[in-house]
Amino acid sequence: MLRYPRPLQRVIEELERLPGIGPKSAQRLAFALLKRNPADVRALGEALVALPEAVTRCQECFNYAEGELCAVCADPGRDRRLLCVVAEPADAMAIERANDYRGLYHILGGLLSPLDGIGPDDLTIAQLVDRVSRLQPAEVILATSPSVEGDATAEYLRQVLAAAGISNITRPALGLPVGAELDYADQVTLVRALQGRRAM
């Protein structure tokens, strides 16, 4: 049976190991790479070779960084009295894209999940407690997802932070997404939106 040339086969196999890329997608991507400008393919390859060593974790907030501190922690213009706790770097990036929040972040590195064997020691919770003791922020926002695991992690953090003397602990509002159709909202969201109603 015909095998692809080994260098091509190797790229297909390495691509297949990425999440959400099956054998068919890996083959399609590899063929697309072969049709592209060789300089572009090499550029992607070199970027990947450099990636593991070039990207570090911020020693303060555990977001991705290039040196000791990430761009947010190194920015003197950020409000150090506000700390937003999220599960992953992509969550912090989503909040940054909204271009409104000006405080600091803390990346947990995941959510508590006893069934998957992920406990408090697997997340950066001890470092968070140490950090709030040093920073003494006026408010800690627990911006984990409003899912079972996100809610449970937020509740655990609330207890830990309260014990550490932080009194102003908040969580983002639940309600209807902007632009949503009311009659398409699920029941739980609708109940939360009504419970959280505000004076106009």
Next chain:
Amino acid sequence: MLRYPRPLQRVIEELERLPGIGPKSAQRLAFALLKRNPADVRALGEALVALPEAVTRCQECFNYAEGELCAVCADPGRDRRLLCVVAEPADAMAIERANDYRGLYHILGGLLSPLDGIGPDDLTIAQLVDRVSRLQPAEVILATSPSVEGDATAEYLRQVLAAAGISNITRPALGLPVGAELDYADQVTLVRALQGRRAM
């Protein structure tokens, strides 16, 4: 606004340029790469850096190869009296996977498509004519897809090959896919399946 570290941003941008990978997928893939074993990420990167120069085109059939000839053309056990013409290397691979065909291939490099400006000179048609003159195959199978462009390309090739003295030119059968439900088949396929009926 927070930017990702430049090496990470660079990987995301290079991934975004691949077909079928949007900004969200590129970000998800880049994060998945950061969580993987650094040696695996470097292995993918090195495979990509090597790809453009390591993979050549077979001088006979234009399939992907590692040297002058692809694995099929270099194999003395293949039946040189049978030539199967396909649009792309992936088509030849699909036929190889079926593990039945034992002849040679010819990769056109695409299909005729006047609207996209792809004419006979953009495909390996002159090389095909030269090759059948040398090989004098007993049969040429035109295995382009049964689509508008695939049918038009096959018809064009039939005329060119007939003029070059090849009399036994065939095309794969049209009919119901194995395992299909008859009442889900589209009308055109059903008509072709009935027209092509065979004695049991």
